[in-house]
Amino acid sequence: MSAAATELPALPLSWAPRRNRLVLLPASAVLIVVFVGMALLLPASWQLNDRIMLTLLGLVFSGVGLMLARPRVDADADGVTVVNFVRTRRLHWAEIVRVNLRQGDPWVTLDLTDGTSLAAVGIQPGGGHEQAVRAARGLRDLAEAHGVTGEPATTA
Known part of the structure; x- marks a missing residue:
């Protein structure tokens, strides 16, 4: 490794x-x-x-x-569970192409293999910008390590 x-x-x-x-x-x-x-x-x-x-x-x-108060992002060995305000979505690591947190974004967005994006409201700069950047990088690193797409994920 x-x-x-x-x-x-x-x-x-x-x-x-x-x-x-x-x-x-x-x-x-x-x-x-x-x-x-x-x-x-x-x-x-x-x-x-x-x-x-x-x-x-x-x-x-x-x-x-x-x-x-409901939003959160849970990661385990099999994938990620994104709990937003109303909906919950379970993703396998291979479904995540890119993890994005750009300047001014209210929360992290996940680019998925089906061409869509998913808001991950559980990671947001409102609770502290540096904390959100660390969380987004951690999620990006996990997605790169566990994913099989071969495409690098980025956090800007």
């Missing part, structure tokens, strides 16, 4: 925007507590359906917060 192969990140590995989760998970819990509390403490003149709708509104707001 080459020297580059010995420096690969240890698998399994997971990348996620931790600051987002640190804010969104407690905020989602607080939203539920506040809206349910408001529904319970409203004056008696409020009807039951108003209280139910207020509770449901809190659940919807909390659900949006949980959805925004």
Whole structure:
């Protein structure tokens, strides 16, 4: 094995925007507590359906917060699992042609063998540019080492 192969990140590995989760998970819990509390403490003149709708509104707001906290990228020996806001996609290493994180990009994009690109929202500069660059390089190195496409992946 080459020297580059010995420096690969240890698998399994997971990348996620931790600051987002640190804010969104407690905020989602607080939203539920506040809206349910408001529904319970409203004056008696409020009807039951108003209280139910207020509770449901809190659940919807909390659900949006949980959805925004969801993105991550998990890498293991078989491939990568990209968990974005709504969808999850499992990729084999051979499907990844290139890992991109260009200046100004909101997150990493993966160029795939089928000619499409996939956003990997779990790796984003919003939580720290240098951290995102290290994560993108680590993912690139893993894709190059485990992939069979023979094409080099790049991070700019």
